[in-house]
Amino acid sequence: MEQRHLGRTGLRVSRIGLGTLTWGRDTGEHDAADQLKAFWEAGGTLVDTADVYGGGEAEYLLGQLVERLVPRRDLVIVTKAGSILDPVRRYDGSRGHLLAALDASLERLGTDYVDLWQVHGFDPHTPLEETLQALDIAVGSGRARYAGVSGFCGWQLARAATWQLAAPGTRTRLAGAQMEYSLLQRGVEREVLPAALDLGVGLLPSSPLGRGVLTGKYRHATPADSRGASEQLAAFVEPYLDEWATRIVEAVVTAADGLAASPLEVALAWVRDRPGVAAPIVGARNVRQLTQALSVEGISLPDEIRRALDDVSAPVHRYPDQDWSTL
Numbered sequence: 001m002e003q004r005h006l007g008r009t010g011l012r013v014s015r016i017g018l019g020t021l022t023w024g025r026d027t028g029e030h031d032a033a034d035q036l037k038a039f040w041e042a043g044g045t046l047v048d049t050a051d052v053y054g055g056g057e058a059e060y061l062l063g064q065l066v067e068r069l070v071p072r073r074d075l076v077i078v079t080k081a082g083s084i085l086d087p088v089r090r091y092d093g094s095r096g097h098l099l100a101a102l103d104a105s106l107e108r109l110g111t112d113y114v115d116l117w118q119v120h121g122f123d124p125h126t127p128l129e130e131t132l133q134a135l136d137i138a139v140g141s142g143r144a145r146y147a148g149v150s151g152f153c154g155w156q157l158a159r160a161a162t163w164q165l166a167a168p169g170t171r172t173r174l175a176g177a178q179m180e181y182s183l184l185q186r187g188v189e190r191e192v193l194p195a196a197l198d199l200g201v202g203l204l205p206s207s208p209l210g211r212g213v214l215t216g217k218y219r220h221a222t223p224a225d226s227r228g229a230s231e232q233l234a235a236f237v238e239p240y241l242d243e244w245a246t247r248i249v250e251a252v253v254t255a256a257d258g259l260a261a262s263p264l265e266v267a268l269a270w271v272r273d274r275p276g277v278a279a280p281i282v283g284a285r286n287v288r289q290l291t292q293a294l295s296v297e298g299i300s301l302p303d304e305i306r307r308a309l310d311d312v313s314a315p316v317h318r319y320p321d322q323d324w325s326t327l
């Protein structure tokens with residue numbers, strides 16, 4: 001699998017990442033082991049997790065499989081901290097919470113360091129400088145090799161990345177930003193992606209298949225074994241089952257038919273090759289689904305197909321993004 005640099009850093013990652021959102025919950029040890037081995041054998045390196053995935057079970061399961069199945073040195077392990085189970089305060093970006101969470105993640109993962117450590121979301125109740133100092137401490141202590149953020153909007157990412165760049169050699173530059181990005185969700189193109197490109201931050205798209213909708217599986221009904229039928233994840237899928245999303249899915253299916261490919265391959269190839277993208281992160285319930293996603297490595301979309309998908313999924317960006325004279 002092709003490797004790419006993450007942002008303007010020396011960290012190289014496989015251009016498809018393996019997600020573990022469902023590990024320890026919907027994906028058990030056997031399926032997780034099959035996925036990790038298949039991913040590694042295909043040349044994949046980037047494995048994404050978080051301290052809250054499966055209540056910590058995703059990290060623990062990954063830690064049990066590393067070394068037993070795959071050498072630690074062959075993986076780029078990414079984890080996140082800061083998300084908390086509180087309906088009022090979704091994120092805790094305090095230095096104390098983040099560093100304690102990192103130590104707990106390392107223990108569950110059974111490793112001395114993570115390759116990329118990310119703040120899971122912006123905490124408006126904590127000074128951003130305090131949150132970013134936790135990243136500096138983590139990298140300075142060797143517990144993390146690189147640092148990044150997740151779920152930051154445009155101004156939040158720009159402020160954080162600029163703050164870190166203001167004291168080179170003292171502060172750790174942001175290597176990556178993890179954000180939802182797909183043909184069904186192009187909101188990052190408004191401000192996040194331009195900021196990331198300008199500041200040298202690599203984008204790690206999550207849900208690159210539109211929460212599974214872009215595979216075409218929901219075109220006629222909701223499969224009983226799908227996320228859309230899951231008690232935990234049905235609300236996660238539902239926003240992408242409207243009429244607007246249906247038009248985009250049908251365009252993807254048409255493109256796939258013309259290329260003798262699957263809708264999954266077309267949708268994943270589109271986001272993988274967008275400017276600024278380092279590695280879309282794919283989550284699968286089993287190794288069969290993951291193998292289908294990994295097959296995208298041999299596919300590149302023709303320019304006319306890419307432009308057609310750009311047009312059908314184009315978000316509405318007017319003032320102030322568009323020059324006022326053209327409105």
